[in-house]
Amino acid sequence: DTEVTQTPKHLVMGMTNKKSLKCEQHMGHRAMYWYKQKAKKPPELMFVYSYEKLSINESVPSRFSPECPNSSLLNLHLHALQPEDSALYLCASSQVGQTGKAGELFFGEGSRLTVL
């Protein structure tokens, strides 16, 4: 099983809503990532979890709150978002470490978020 599954595929929310994006993988990877991607741009790293602990936060606003309940699941909780937060949110997983294997990211298809 080499899939990373993201739900929902599409999400529309108002600026006062609270919603969550979910990501699941069963490849035994112990690093999981959230990326944000705007149209015609490369993915921007938001968060990295390594062994279920937050290891990288790229100065993301607190209205985005990540959570890693176990080694297979990654959530991104959304609250009080702004219209400029509308984007494709990609989850990825990989092996942990400083070797090249840690750069072999397996991506989900993304959750397309629209903030009204």
Added chain:
Amino acid sequence: AQSVTQPDIHITVSEGASLELRCNYSYGATPYLFWYVQSPGQGLQLLLKYFSGDTLVQGIKGFEAEFKRSQSSFNLRKPSVHWSDAAEYFCAVGPPRNKLIFGAGTRLAVHP
């Protein structure tokens, strides 16, 4: 500072023609290099990677890339492009602390 440059924002080729997408990197140590492809509305998929050894690496979908240390390049090639190859292609280098550095991407269009 580590960086990746993809000089070509947009490339158009005819179906059946050969393809080369350019990638130049700046990295302080021996780089780990990757090419990812993203079809419209999809996530990214790893095409191929270079860690060490043979500088010509083969990937999926008939793609190959050549690592040239002297030119700090890792160009992606395909001898004959198919219409289904139309997508966005990202070169990446890393990973320091699991933080992959992506280039800006090259959008490939394929004419029938």
